[in-house]
Amino acid sequence: MNSETPLLEILTSAAAERYRNIVHGAVDRTADRLAEVETPTTDTPASTLRDRVAAIDLARPLGSARAAVAEVDELFTAEAVWFHDPGYLAHLNCPVAVPAVAAEAVLAAVNPSVDTWDQSRIGTEIERRVVTWVTGTIGFAAGDGVFTSGGTQSNLHALLLARQAATTAPQGPAGRLPALDDLVVFATASSHFSVRKSAMVLGLPERAVVDVAADAAGRMRPDALAHAIADARREGRTPMAVVATAGTTDRGCIDPLEAIADVCDLEDVWLHVDAAYGCGLLVSPTRRHLLDGIERARSVTADFHKSFFQPVSSSALLVRDPEDLRRASWHADYLNPEDADEPNQVDKSLQTTRRFDALKLWATLRASGAEAIGQAFDTVLDVTERVHEHVTAHPDLVLVAPTQLSTVLFRWQPDGVSDAEADALVAPLRAALLAEGRVLVAKTVIDGRACSKLTLLNPTTSAEQVVASLDHVVRTAARLHTDLVDGHVGTTTGAAR
Numbered sequence: 001m002n003s004e005t006p007l008l009e010i011l012t013s014a015a016a017e018r019y020r021n022i023v024h025g026a027v028d029r030t031a032d033r034l035a036e037v038e039t040p041t042t043d044t045p046a047s048t049l050r051d052r053v054a055a056i057d058l059a060r061p062l063g064s065a066r067a068a069v070a071e072v073d074e075l076f077t078a079e080a081v082w083f084h085d086p087g088y089l090a091h092l093n094c095p096v097a098v099p100a101v102a103a104e105a106v107l108a109a110v111n112p113s114v115d116t117w118d119q120s121r122i123g124t125e126i127e128r129r130v131v132t133w134v135t136g137t138i139g140f141a142a143g144d145g146v147f148t149s150g151g152t153q154s155n156l157h158a159l160l161l162a163r164q165a166a167t168t169a170p171q172g173p174a175g176r177l178p179a180l181d182d183l184v185v186f187a188t189a190s191s192h193f194s195v196r197k198s199a200m201v202l203g204l205p206e207r208a209v210v211d212v213a214a215d216a217a218g219r220m221r222p223d224a225l226a227h228a229i230a231d232a233r234r235e236g237r238t239p240m241a242v243v244a245t246a247g248t249t250d251r252g253c254i255d256p257l258e259a260i261a262d263v264c265d266l267e268d269v270w271l272h273v274d275a276a277y278g279c280g281l282l283v284s285p286t287r288r289h290l291l292d293g294i295e296r297a298r299s300v301t302a303d304f305h306k307s308f309f310q311p312v313s314s315s316a317l318l319v320r321d322p323e324d325l326r327r328a329s330w331h332a333d334y335l336n337p338e339d340a341d342e343p344n345q346v347d348k349s350l351q352t353t354r355r356f357d358a359l360k361l362w363a364t365l366r367a368s369g370a371e372a373i374g375q376a377f378d379t380v381l382d383v384t385e386r387v388h389e390h391v392t393a394h395p396d397l398v399l400v401a402p403t404q405l406s407t408v409l410f411r412w413q414p415d416g417v418s419d420a421e422a423d424a425l426v427a428p429l430r431a432a433l434l435a436e437g438r439v440l441v442a443k444t445v446i447d448g449r450a451c452s453k454l455t456l457l458n459p460t461t462s463a464e465q466v467v468a469s470l471d472h473v474v475r476t477a478a479r480l481h482t483d484l485v486d487g488h489v490g491t492t493t494g495a496a497r
Contacts, residue, residue, distance in 0.1 A: 006061055006063045006064070009065055011109060018065075019109065022065045022066060022069060023105070023109075025066060025069055026069045026072070026073075029069070029070070029073040029077065030073070030077060033073070033077050033078065033080075034082075037082045037084070037085055038085075039085060039087055039437050039438045040081060040082050040083070040085040040087045040088035040437065040438075040439070040440050041079070041080070041081045041082065041434075041437040041440065042078075042079055042437050043435060043436055043437040044079055044437075045435070049079060052075060053075070056075070081093075081440070083095050083096075083457075083458070084096075084458060084460070086458065086460075086461040086462075086465040086466070086469065087438055087439040087440060087469055088440050088458070089439065089440060089441055089454040089455065089456065089466065089469060090440040090441055090442040090453075090454075090455060091442055091455055092249065092277060092306050092455055092457065093457065094305065094306055094307070094309050094310075094457040094458070095309065095457070095458050095459075095460070096309055096310060096311045097309045097310065097360075097364045097367075097368070097373075098367075099360075099363040099364050099366070099367040099368070100309070100310050100311055100314075100360035100361070100363055100364045101311060102363065103359045103360045103362070103363040103364075104311050104360055106359065107355065107356055107357075107359060107360075112356045113353045113354055113355075113356070114127055114147075114345050114354050114355075114356045114358075115335075115336075115344070115345055115346035115349065115351065115352050115353055115354050116335060116336060116342070116344045116345070116346055117342035117343055117344055117345075118342065120345075120356060123356045123358075123359070124343055124345055126356075126358055126359060126362055127146075127147060127345065127356065127358035127359075128343070128345075129362075130358040130361055130362055130365075131143075131144065131145045131146070131147075131316065131318070131358070133365070134282075134302060134316060134318055135318050135319075135320075137282045137283065137370070138282060138294055138295055138297075138300055138318060139294065139295025140295060140318065140319075140320045142322065143318055143319055143320050143321075143322065144318070144319055144322035144325055144348070145316050145317055145318035145319055145325075145348075146316065146317055146325070146345060146348040146349045147314070147315065147316045147354070147355075147357050147358050148313075148315045148316060148317055148349075148350070148351070149313045149315065149351070149355075150276075150303065150305070150312075150313050150315045151192065151194065151274065151276030151301050151303045151315055152192075152194040152197070152198075153315065153317075153350065153351075154276070154301035154302075154303075154315050154316065154317040155192065155194045155195060155198055155243070155272070155274055155276075155301055156194065156197075156198040156201060156202075156350070157317045157328070157350050158241075158272045158299040158301065158317055159185065159195070159198045159199065159202060159240075159241055159243075159272065160198075160202060160327075160328050160350070161270075161299065161319070161324050161325070161327045161328055162185075162240050162241035162270040162272065162298075162299070163180075163183065163202055163204075163240055163241075164327035164328060165270060165324070165327060166178060166183055166238055166239075166240040166241075166270070167180070167183070168327075178237075178238035180202075180203050180204055180205075181204075181205050182236065182237045182238050183204055183208055183237070183238055183240040184208060184209075184210055184232045184237050184238065184239050184240055185199055185204070185208055185209045185210070185240050185241050185242075185243060186209075186210050186212050186225060186228055186229065186239065186241070186242045186243065186269075187209055187210070187211065187212065187220075187242075187243040187245075188211060188212050188213075188214045188218070188219075188220045188245065188248075188255070189211045189214065190214065190218045190245065190248040190249075190250065190251060190253070191243055191245050191248070191274065192245065192248075192249060192274055192276065195209060195243050195274070196209050208240075210228055210232065212224050212225045212228050217251065217253050217401065217402060218248060218250075218251040218253045218401065219253050219254065219255050219256060220244060220245075220255040220256070220260060222256060222259035222260050222262070222263050225242065225260060225263050226263050226266075226267070229263070229267050229269065239267060239269045240269075240270065241269065241270040241271070241272050242260060242263070242264050242269055242270070242271050242272070243272050243273075243274055244257055244260045244271065244272070244273050244274070244297070245273075245274045246273055246274065246275035246277070246278035246279070246281070246290075246291055246294065247274075247275060247276065247277030247278030247279075247307075247404075247405050248277070249277065250407065250409065250444045250446060250453065251401050251402075251403055251407060251409065251446070252277065252278075252403035252404055252405030252406060252407035252455075253402075253403065253404050253405075254278055254290055254291070254404050254405075256293075257273060257291065257292065257293030257294050257296070257297070258292055258293035258296070259293075260293070261293045261296035261297070264296075265296070270298050270299070271296065271297045271298050271299075272297060272298065272299045272300070272301070273294050273297040273299070273300045273301070274301045275291070275294065275300055275301055275302055276301050276302065276303035276306060276315070277303065277306055277307065277405060278290070278291065278307065278404075278405055279301075279302035279303060279304070279306070279307055279308065280306070280307025280308055280373065280374065280377035281307075281374075281377070282294075282302070282374075283308075283370040283371065283373050283374035283377070284374040284377055284378050284381075285371060285374050285375060285378060286378050287378065287381065288374075290404060295320075297320065298319065298320055298321070298324065299317060299318065299319045299320070299324070300317075300318045300319075301315070301316075301317060301318075302315065302316050302318060303315045304316070304360075304361050306457065307377050307380075307457065308361065308364070308373055308377075309364070309373065309376060309457075309459075310357075310360050310361055310364065311360060313355065313357055314357045314358075314360055314361060315357075325347075325348045326347075328350070329347050329348070331347070335352070376459035377459070379459040380406050380456050380457055380458065380459050381405065381406055383406075383456060383461065383462065383463045383466065384403065384405070384406045384407075384408065384456050386463035387408050387454070387456070387463055387466050387467065387470070388402070388403070388408060390463070390467050390470065391408060391410050391470070394470075394474075395414065395415075396412060396413070396414040396474050396477075396478070397410050397411070397412060397413070397470070397474065398410060398411045398412075398413050398422075400446050400449075400451045401446055406455060406456040406457060407453060407454065407455050407456075408453065408454040408455075408456070409444070409446055409451050409452075409453050410451060410452055410453075410454075411423075411426070411449075411450075411451045411452060412425060412429065412452070412473070412474060412477035412478075412481075414478075417481065419449070421481065421484070423449055423450045424484065425477060425480055425481055425484065426443050426450040426451060426452055427443060427450065428480055428484070429441075429443075429452065429473070429476060429477050429480055430442065430443045430452065432476055432480060433473065433476060436476075438472065439469045439472050439473060441453065441454055441473060442454075442455065452473070454466070454470075
C-alpha cells in the first residue's frame with residue numbers, strides 16, 4: 001500500500017454523516033431513474049452490456065465512494081430490469097412494498113445475522129414473531145419455521161426433514177430402516193424444478209422422484225397419488241414425501257390440497273405444500289379458500305418475495321410440528337451449544353450467517369396490514385381473469401391453459417398459421433421483445449408444445465395496460481411471421497441472441 005491507495009471506508013459512528021450523504025446520493029439517483037422509467041428495460045444490445053462490464057478494471061479503484069455510487073448508477077441502474085413497469089410480464093418478479101425497501105436499507109447498514117441470539121438479540125424475537133404470525137395464518141395451531149433465501153432452499157429444507165423422518169423410523173413388518181435408494185418423493189411434472197434438484201442434493205437416486213398423474217389443468221390427481229404410493233410399497237420402496245404445489249410456475253394451478261392430505265394421512269406420508277407462488281392467498285379477502293387443506297400439511301414453503309411484494313430475498317419454511325425442525329439440527333460449542341439458554345435460530349436453519357429478512361415483512365405488516373397485501377394480490381388475480389377473457393376472444397391468440405393464479409399461457413396463431421409455424425415463432429418472439437425492451441414475456445413448454453407466458457404480479461398494472469402490451473406482442477409476432485415465411489427471421493432477431 002502506498003500513500004495514494006484509497007482507504008476502505010467503514011461504517012462507524014464517526015462516519016455517520018458520511019454514510020448519510022453517500023446513501024442519500026444513491027437514493028436520489030435511484031429515485032431519479034425510477035421516476036423516468038417508461039419501459040421495463042432498455043434496448044442496449046447484450047454485446048454492448050458485456051463489453052461495458054469487461055472494460056471495467058477492478059484493479060484500478062475510482063478512489064471514492066461517491067464515484068463508485070455514480071458508476072453503479074450509470075453502469076447498472078440505467079440498464080436495470082424494472083419489475084414495476086406495466087410492460088414487465090415475464091417471470092415471478094414483483095414490484096416491492098415501500099416500507100420493505102426502507103427496512104432493507106436498515107438491514108444493509110446494521111448488518112445483523114440472525115443465526116445466534118447474541119448477533120441479533122431483538123432481531124431474533126422479531127423473526128420468531130413473524131413466523132408465529134405466518135404459521136397462524138396457515139392454520140398451524142402451534143407451528144414454527146425459519147426464514148430462508150428462497151423457495152429452492154425452503155423446499156430442500158422440507159425434504160431434508162422428511163428424509164430424516166423416513167430414515168429414522170423402522171418401516172414395514174420387518175421393522176427395518178429404509179435405505180436412501182429406496183426412498184420415494186411424489187410430485188407432478190409441473191412441480192418446481194427444485195424438488196428434483198433437492199432429491200439429488202439429498203443423495204437420492206434419479207428414480208426417487210415419481211411423477212404423479214395430473215388432470216387436464218395440471219393438478220395432481222389424488223386417486224393417482226394413492227395408486228403411486230401403493231405401487232411403491234409393493235416394490236419394497238418407502239414413501240418419503242408428497243409435494244403438493246399451491247401455484248405451479250407455468251400454469252399457476254393449485255393441487256387439491258384437502259384430497260391429497262386425505263391420502264397422506266391414510267398412508268402416513270409427509271405432506272409438503274410448495275406455496276412459494278400462491279402464498280399470497282393466505283391473506284386474500286376473496287380467494288383464501290383455494291388453499292383449504294394447507295393447514296394439514298407437515299411443512300409449507302412460502303415466498304414473500306413473490307405474492308407478498310417483498311424485496312428478494314424473503315422466503316420461509318413453516319412446519320406444523322416444531323419438533324420436526326430438530327431433525328436437521330446441528331450444534332457447535334463455539335456457536336450454538338445444546339445447553340444454550342438463548343434462542344439460537346441456527347438450530348433450525350440450514351444457513352449459519354443469515355439475513356434478517358423478516359424485518360421487511362414486519363415493516364410491511366406494521367405499515368399496511370395483511371389485508372392490504374391480500375387485496376393487492378386479489379387485484380392482480382382480477383386483472384388476470386380479464387386478460388384471459390381478452391386472449392380467449394382475440395382472433396390471433398390461443399389461450400393454452402387456464403390458471404388459478406396470475407399466469408397467462410398463450411400462443412400467437414391466427415387462422416392459416418400451422419402448429420409448426422406457431423411453435424417455431426415462440427422463441428424468436430421472446431428474443432425480439434427482449435431486444436426491444438418495451439414488453440417482456442417468457443416462454444415455456446406445455447403438453448410438448450412451446451408457448452408464450454405472461455406472469456402478472458403488479459397490482460398497479462391495469463387490464464387495459466396488459467391488453468395494450470399484448471397488442472404490441474401480436475404486431476411483433478405478425479411481423480416476425482412474415483419475416484420467417486420470407487426467410488429473414490435470423491436478421492430480425494439476431495441482436496437479441
